[in-house]
Structures are given as C-alpha cells and as structure tokens.
Amino acid sequence: MAALRRLANFITTLLRELGDEAAYQRRLRRDGRAHSAEEWRRFIDERLKAKYSRAKCC
Amino acid sequence: MRAICGWGGFILAVIRSLKPDKLNSAQGAAHAQALLRRIGAALCEPVVRDSIKSEPAMKKILGHAAWALASVGAAFCLATVALTRGEPVNSIWLVLAAAGAYLIGFRFYAKFIAVKAMALNNHRATPAERLRDGRDFEPTNKWILFGHHFAAIAGPGPLVGPTLAAQFGYLPGALWIIIGAVLGGAVQDFVILFCSMRRDGKSLGKMAREEIGKAGGLAALLAVMMIMVILLAVVALVVVNALKNSPWGTFTIAATMPIAVFMGLYLRYLRPGRVLEVSAIGFLLVLLSILGGRYVAQSAAIAPWFTYGPLALALAIIVYGFLASALPVWLLLAPRDYLSTFVKLGVVLMLGVGVVFVRPELQLPPFTRFVDGSGPIFAGKIFPFCFITIACGAISGFHALISSGTTPKLIAREWHVWPIGYGSMLLESFVAIMALIAACALQPGVFFAVNSPAGVVGAAPEAAARTVSSWGFPVTVGQMERLAREVGEQTLFARTGGAPSLALGMAQIFSALGGERILAFWYHFAIMFEALFILTIIDAGTRVGRFMLQDLAGHIYKPLGRVSWMPGVIGASALIVLAWGYFLYQGVRDPLGGINSLWPLFGIANQLLAAIALCVATTILVKMHRAKYMWITCAPLAWLLVVTFAGGWEKIFSPDPRIGFLAQAGQLSAAIAAGRIPAARIAETRTLIFNAQLDAAVCAAFVAMVALIFVDSVRVWIGVLRGTREARVEEAPFVMSQLRVEEI
Numbered sequence: 163m164a165a166l167r168r169l170a171n172f173i174t175t176l177l178r179e180l181g182d183e184a185a186y187q188r189r190l191r192r193d194g195r196a197h198s199a200e201e202w203r204r205f206i207d208e209r210l211k212a213k214y215s216r217a218k219c220c
Numbered sequence: 221m222r223a224i225c226g227w228g229g230f231i232l233a234v235i236r237s238l239k240p241d242k243l244n245s246a247q248g249a250a251h252a253q254a255l256l257r258r259i260g261a262a263l264c265e266p267v268v269r270d271s272i273k274s275e276p277a278m279k280k281i282l283g284h285a286a287w288a289l290a291s292v293g294a295a296f297c298l299a300t301v302a303l304t305r306g307e308p309v310n311s312i313w314l315v316l317a318a319a320g321a322y323l324i325g326f327r328f329y330a331k332f333i334a335v336k337a338m339a340l341n342n343h344r345a346t347p348a349e350r351l352r353d354g355r356d357f358e359p360t361n362k363w364i365l366f367g368h369h370f371a372a373i374a375g376p377g378p379l380v381g382p383t384l385a386a387q388f389g390y391l392p393g394a395l396w397i398i399i400g401a402v403l404g405g406a407v408q409d410f411v412i413l414f415c416s417m418r419r420d421g422k423s424l425g426k427m428a429r430e431e432i433g434k435a436g437g438l439a440a441l442l443a444v445m446m447i448m449v450i451l452l453a454v455v456a457l458v459v460v461n462a463l464k465n466s467p468w469g470t471f472t473i474a475a476t477m478p479i480a481v482f483m484g485l486y487l488r489y490l491r492p493g494r495v496l497e498v499s500a501i502g503f504l505l506v507l508l509s510i511l512g513g514r515y516v517a518q519s520a521a522i523a524p525w526f527t528y529g530p531l532a533l534a535l536a537i538i539v540y541g542f543l544a545s546a547l548p549v550w551l552l553l554a555p556r557d558y559l560s561t562f563v564k565l566g567v568v569l570m571l572g573v574g575v576v577f578v579r580p581e582l583q584l585p586p587f588t589r590f591v592d593g594s595g596p597i598f599a600g601k602i603f604p605f606c607f608i609t610i611a612c613g614a615i616s617g618f619h620a621l622i623s624s625g626t627t628p629k630l631i632a633r634e635w636h637v638w639p640i641g642y643g644s645m646l647l648e649s650f651v652a653i654m655a656l657i658a659a660c661a662l663q664p665g666v667f668f669a670v671n672s673p674a675g676v677v678g679a680a681p682e683a684a685a686r687t688v689s690s691w692g693f694p695v696t697v698g699q700m701e702r703l704a705r706e707v708g709e710q711t712l713f714a715r716t717g718g719a720p721s722l723a724l725g726m727a728q729i730f731s732a733l734g735g736e737r738i739l740a741f742w743y744h745f746a747i748m749f750e751a752l753f754i755l756t757i758i759d760a761g762t763r764v765g766r767f768m769l770q771d772l773a774g775h776i777y778k779p780l781g782r783v784s785w786m787p788g789v790i791g792a793s794a795l796i797v798l799a800w801g802y803f804l805y806q807g808v809r810d811p812l813g814g815i816n817s818l819w820p821l822f823g824i825a826n827q828l829l830a831a832i833a834l835c836v837a838t839t840i841l842v843k844m845h846r847a848k849y850m851w852i853t854c855a856p857l858a859w860l861l862v863v864t865f866a867g868g869w870e871k872i873f874s875p876d877p878r879i880g881f882l883a884q885a886g887q888l889s890a891a892i893a894a895g896r897i898p899a900a901r902i903a904e905t906r907t908l909i910f911n912a913q914l915d916a917a918v919c920a921a922f923v924a925m926v927a928l929i930f931v932d933s934v935r936v937w938i939g940v941l942r943g944t945r946e947a948r949v950e951e952a953p954f955v956m957s958q959l960r961v962e963e964i
Contacts (some may be wrong), residue, residue, distance in 0.1 A: 172364075176363075176368075179368055180367065185494050186493055197487070200490040203488060209355075210549045212356070214553065214760050214763050215767050216621070216625050217444070217621055218372075218761060219372060219375045220451050220612055220616065
C-alpha cells in the first residue's frame with residue numbers, strides 16, 4: 163500500500179513538473195508571493211518564451 | 221596514492237572556496253583547475269570503492285551471480301531472436317533480450333564511462349546548485365528529471381523509423397536499436413549531458429565553438445537549422461499520409477485545435493495555473509472527438525468536409541504552421557504540448573504493458589528479400605540505409621540539443637547524469653523496440669500493402685495486392701477492405717509514412733487487451749497520438765526556426781532581430797514555413813511517396829548531427845587528459861561517419877534512380893529529351909528534376925559540414941596529444957556541494 167502511495171506521489175509530482183505547476187509553486191515560494199491570475203500569466207509568459215526558443219526533439 | 225591525491229585536492233578545493241583571491245592570477249587559476257580536475261577522478265572512486273567494501277561478501281557474490289545470470293539470459297533471448305528461422309518468434313524474446321542488454325549496458329558500460337572517463341563526483345556542486353535561481357537552474361529530483369528528459373527526447377522518430385526499417389525484416393532493425401543505443405546513442409546523450417553540465421548548461425553549438433573552433437560552431441548552427449527544415453517536412457508528410465482521404469482522422473486532428481485553444485483560454489483566464497486539470501478536460505474532449513469521428517466518417521453530409529487528398533492536406537498544414545508560429549504560444553502551442561506530453565507518456569506505458577501482456581508473434585521474417593536494396597518503402601540495402609532510417613531509438617543527434625539544453629541546468633548531483641543521460645536513451649530505445657514489435661506483428665502482406673506507395677505497387681487495389689503477393693507476402697483485396705472497414709477507413713492501401721501501419725499494430729495490441737470491437741477506436745487513438753505531437757513539433761520547430769532566422773537577420777537590419785516586431789515575425793515565419801513547406805510539397809508530389817527521398821535525408825542529417833556531438837565529446841575527453849578513453853566516443857563516431865558518408869554518397873551518386881538523386885534527375889531529363897514525357901507533364905517533370913538536384917545539394921551540404929567539423933576536431937586532438945596545442949577546457953571551476961539530501 164505504501165509502495166502504491168509512493169508511486170502515485172511520484173506520478174503526480176512528475177505530471178506537476180511536466181505541466182510547469184511545480185515550477186510555478188517554486189517561483190511563488192522564492193519571490194514570497196501568493197497565487198493570482200496575473201502572477202500566473204507573468205510566470206507562464208516568461209517560461210513559455212524560454213521553452214519554445216529551443217527545438218523539440220524528433 | 222589516489223586517495224591521498226583525492227583528499228589533497230579536496231582540501232585545496234575547500235581552501236579555494238574560502239579564499240578565491242589567492243588563485244585569481246591566470247596561471248594560478250589554470251594550475252588550480254588542472255589540480256581540481258584531478259580531484260573529481262580521485263574523489264569519486266574512493267566513494268564507489270568504500271561503498272562496495274562495506275557490502276557483506278555474500279551479498280557481493282550473489283550480486284555477481286545475479287548479473288552473470290542476467291547476462292546469460294539476455295544472450296540466450298538474443299540468440300533465440302537472431303537464430304530462429306522458418307517460424308514466427310514470440311515478441312517476448314525480443315523484449316527480454318533488449319531489457320537484458322540495456323540493464324547490462326547501464327550497470328557496467330555506463331558506470332565504467334562514469335567512473336573512468338568522466339570521473340563523476342557528487343562532491344562537486346552542479347550548475348543547478350551554484351547558479352540556483354528557481355527558474356532555469358534548480359536542483360531537481362533525479363527521477364522527476366528523468367521523466368522530464370525522457371518526455372523531451374521522445375518524439376515520433378523512434379516510432380516511425382523502426383516501422384519503416386521493418387521492410388528488411390525484424391532482425392536488422394532490432395539489433396541496430398539495441399546495439400546502437402547501448403554503445404552509441406546512450407553514450408552520446410550521457411557524455412554531452414555531462415559536458416554541458418560541467419559548462420553551466422552550455423548548448424552544443426557553443427561547446428563546439430569553444431572546444432573545436434569557430435568553424436565548428438557555425439557548422440553546428442547551420443546543420444541544426446537545415447536539419448530542422450527537413451525534420452519538419454518529413455514529419456508533416458507522415459501526418460499528411462496518415463490523414464489523406466480519412467474523414468475520421470482529419471476530424472479528430474482538426475478538433476484538437478479548438479480544444480487546445482479552449483485549454484489555452486481556460487488556463488489563462490478561467491482557472492490560471494491549473495495545468496493538470498485543464499489537460500484532463502482536454503484529454504476527455506479529445507477522446508470524445510475520436511468517438512465523434514466515427515459518426516462524421518459515416519455521415520454522407522459531413523464526411524466530405526473532412527475528406528482531403530494529400531495536396532490539400534499539405535497546404536492546410538503549411539498554412540497552419542504559419543499561423544501557429546505567429547500566434548501567442550499560450551493560446552495553441554503550449555496547451556497542446558502539455559496534452560501531447562501526457563498522452564505520449566501514457567501511450568508509451570500502455571504500449572509497453574500491452575506488448576508484455578499480449579506477447580504478439582513477429583509475423584515478419586527476420587530478413588526479407590528487400591535486404592538487396594529493392595525495398596518498396598525506401599530503396600537501398602541494409603548497409604547503410606537501415607542505420608540511417610532508424611536514428612531516434614538507436615542514436616539521434618537531436619538528443620544532443622536536449623542534453624545541452626534544459627536538463628543540465630536541473631541536475632542536482634553529478635552522478636544523476638548516469639540514469640538521466642544514459643538511462644533515458646535506453647528507455648527511448650525500448651520504445652523503438654515496442655514500435656518495431658507493433659509493426660512486425662502485422663501480417664507481412666498487410667504491412668507491405670499499407671506502406672508501399674502507389675508508384676511502386678500500382679494505384680488499383682487489385683494491382684497492389686497482386687504485386688505485394690508476388691513478393692511472397694500474400695494479401696488479398698478482400699482482406700484489406702475488411703481491415704479498412706474494421707478501422708473505419710475507406711482504404712488502407714498505399715498509406716505510406718509508417719504512421720498508419722504503426723497505428724494498426726498498436727490498435728491490434730490494445731484491442732487484444734480491451735476487446736476487438738473497438739479496433740477502430742484504438743486505430744484512430746493511435747493516429748491522434750502520433751499526429752498530436754507531430755503538430756506540436758511543427759509549431760515549435762517553425763517558431764524556433766523563426767527565432768534563429770530573426771537572430772541572423774538582425775545582424776543585417778536590427779528591427780528584423782526583434783521578436784516582437786510584426787513585419788519581422790511574419791517575414792521570418794513565412795520564410796521558414798516556405799522552406800519546410802517546399803520539401804513537404806515535394807514529398808507529396810513524389811511518385812514514390814516522398815518518404816523514399818525525405819526520410820533517408822532526415823536520417824542522414826540527424827546522424828550527422830550525432831557525429832558533430834561525438835566530435836565535441838571526444839575533443840573534451842582529449843582535453844580532459846582522458847585520451848585513453850576516447851575510444852568510447854570515437855567508436856560510435858567512426859561508425860556514424862562510415863554510415864552517413866556511405867549513405868550520403870549513395871543518395872547523391874548511386875546509378876540506381878530509386879536511390880541516387882542525380883541518377884533520378886538524369887533519368888527524368890533523358891525521358892524529356894527522348895520525348896517520352898507528354899507535353900502536359902513536362903513542367904511537372906522539370907520540377908521533379910529540380911527537386912532531385914536540390915536534395916542532392918542538401919545532402920552534399922550536410923556531409924561537407926560534418927567533414928569540416930571532423931577535420932577540425934582531429935586537428936585539435938592531434939595538437940593536444942602531441943603537446944603542440946594547449947589542452948584548455950572550458951569547465952566551470954570546482955565548488956564544493958553544500959546541497960542537503962532533503963533538498964532533492
């Protein structure tokens with residue numbers, strides 16, 4: 163049961179990382195800010211700009 | 221002695237971190253750097269040895285016995301796959317052989333490289349720790365980063381390449397995927413990731429410029445840009461061939477666009493930050509669109525709206541590519557990319573589970589008659605074309621761009637490059653094995669009927685079935701029609717490009733788990749899955765190409781370099797789209813199906829990029845005074861140079877018009893001169909001649925660029941080894957890691 167819980171935790175953490183949610187939380191923590199629509203938009207614009215300036219693999 | 225040296229270096233490093241001004245002179249810094257490099261080698265080995273010493277003797281013996289058993293088991297499975305003749309082999313042998321080879325490669329070869337050649341050192345702070353900014357640089361859990369890196373390197377390549385190469389039979393492709401990945405592809409990813417990590421996450425182009433020279437850096441940049449153009453054209457062609465005359469497939473893919481826009485708006489305005497939530501909603505909507513596609517295809521009124529020939533689809537994708545690259549990323553590209561990444565991981569997992577549970581038999585023989593080079597899918601013999609066709613899955617130069625991109629900036633400990641760099645590539649190779657199994661599990665007649673272009677087997681179903689059967693792979697028109705009906709398509713003849721046959725194979729495996737009545741759903745699910753991330757590659761690739769072009773154009777006229785200046789954005793987007801759009805158009809008009817000329821060109825380009833990466837890696841090893849281990853990167857480099865130069869030579873100069881671009885142009889010119897081409901088709905034939913000459917020129921340019929980098933690299937190696945050239949590496953200085961375990 164504990165192993166299953168660990169697996170579920172791992173999958174959720176991975177998905178949150180792939181979905182940039184974890185990076186957003188880190189950013190909020192680092193800057194000591196609270197979540198808001200404006201904060202998210204600022205974060206995601208910056209992140210996507212960096213993300214899509216690199217080629218995607220084949 | 222080594223331990224003393226290690227601890228001495230360790231103390232020096234501590235002193236240096238405390239009093240950096242004492243080592244500030246250039247000579248002092250160089251001397252210190254040389255010493256500090258030795259620390260790495262010295263420190264990590266005692267760590268490894270100590271951990272081994274502390275193991276109980278019995279545990280150690282059992283460990284050795286288990287590995288010996290695994291090696292014998294893997295060898296036995298591989299022998300079964302390789303030596304069985306005259307009867308279908310169960311795919312589980314191939315799965316076990318591959319898994320065994322990967323485990324042994326990972327445990328022994330990769331660890332050997334890590335200890336001896338790289339001297340990985342967990343005491344050395346990584347850029348993620350030293351430059352931590354919570355944005356680009358952030359120490360990340362190794363398994364999370366493994367998933368992240370794998371999601372970034374896995375694309376359609378490992379799915380499509382093995383499917384196409386199955387025309388030689390299952391064995392050549394399977395052996396190349398396993399051996400190529402263990403000794404070549406994974407080594408390249410691993411070493412480049414290590415090199416980039418030691419250089420604060422520098423890109424491949426930058427490392428080439430700094431370690432080899434300016435010519436190397438420029439050639440790497442140009443190679444990346446040209447490869448991207450060919451890549452975008454060839455993957456777009458795969459989508460066109462999968463969707464032509466398929467209202468169900470076209471509807472599903474068309475539906476992903478409004479779904480992605482909805483997701484983008486939801487994420488930006490309705491529930492900002494809820495990526496997983498909106499992706500789940502998007503996934504449900506995509507599933508509904510797959511289910512709805514059946515009714516669209518069956519409706520006499522709506523089906524014609526979504527039924528298009530290859531040319532119309534190609535034009536639609538070209539226009540789409542232009543719009544998508546100019547639209548804000550949050551609106552279409554990013555939400556679809558999230559969806560595509562999640563679906564990709566899910567499907568890869570499902571395919572793995574499906575293959576293990578269903579254990580389909582490999583219907584294709586180990587070798588087909590097409591090893592002689594007369595293959596209908598693409599022309600050319602096993603050597604060199606099998607090794608060019610399967611790039612991703614065995615060795616892919618594009619991975620070097622990812623390994624020198626985001627990943628090195630997120631590595632928490634140096635030893636994490638072992639599972640992330642080497643292990644991720646092994647997993648991708650495993651995906652390629654799964655794709656090969658899915659394709660080879662189809663009946664050979666069906667496989668060739670689906671993948672052979674009309675220009676080879678004939679446009680009429682009867683002619684196609686007759687030709688395929690005459691090769692010794694019986695298939696009937698009735699059988700193909702029944703299969704097409706079962707998957708909700710009008711026809712499955714001449715659906716070249718690899719995607720439809722792979723979708724058929726996957727659908728058969730999935731439906732064996734979930735009921736054969738939903739074969740059509742699984743087929744269109746697989747097509748949607750392939751098209752979804754191919755379109756994401758097209759969007760992102762066009763955008764990246766636009767940035768590169770704007771960057772170059774900015775040197776001529778400054779405003780052109782501004783990514784927010786609309787005329788510059790539109791002009792650069794249009795140029796990039798026209799570049800790959802032209803090759804796509806050329807592929808669509810090619811009587812041999814386009815894949816015959818474009819996929820080998822893409823394969824050559826991708827392998828040549830791998831050669832550039834291995835040149836950089838070898839140069840760095842030589843400069844690190846690890847010349848005695850340079851064979852680790854030189855062996856795959858030598859193989860790639862032989863394969864790609866031979867492939868390039870054949871594609872340009874082969875006298876066979878199905879292989880050689882110049883022979884093809886010559887044959888068409890002779891036909892015009894002899895008056896064998898009707899007047900109405902002369903203009904079109906002239907275009908084909910130009911296309912063949914253009915392909916020859918592009919191929920020659922790739923080969924010339926790599927030859928330039930290789931010669932430049934050899935010059936550096938000889939200089940360093942003879943002592944006539946300074947072995948100055950551009951590594952970041954050693955800093956002691958302060959990272960606590962709980963932080964990662």
